[in-house]
Amino acid sequence: MTERRLKRPRDPAQLAKLIVDIATGEVxxxxxxxxSAAAVERGRRxxxxxxxxxxxxxxxxxxxxxxxxxxxxxWGR
Numbered sequence: 001m002t003e004r005r006l007k008r009p010r011d012p013a014q015l016a017k018l019i020v021d022i023a024t025g026e027v028x029x030x031x032x033x034x035x036s037a038a039a040v041e042r043g044r045r046x047x048x049x050x051x052x053x054x055x056x057x058x059x060x061x062x063x064x065x066x067x068x069x070x071x072x073x074x075w076g077r
Contacts, residue, residue: 003030 006029009015021027058066 003032005029006031 006018006027009018018027022029055063
């Protein structure tokens with residue numbers, strides 16, 4: 001589904017060689033991550049629904065405890 005760029009080496013000599021290899025066509029600049037577009041979309045849809053569904057199931061006490069824990073983590077730094 002998604003094509004990502006290859007990770008670039010930090011060494012200037014290796015980076016220069018990679019750039020030349022890409023320019024001459026010896027190496028492909030992009031690598032496929034192997035994920036299906038349909039599977040990614042299904043996972044995203046489920047993730048978007050999950051938080052709201054979980055919040056609807058929580059009791060007011062559980063919601064309060066969760067909010068207190070989040071606030072303590074957020075402001076306790």
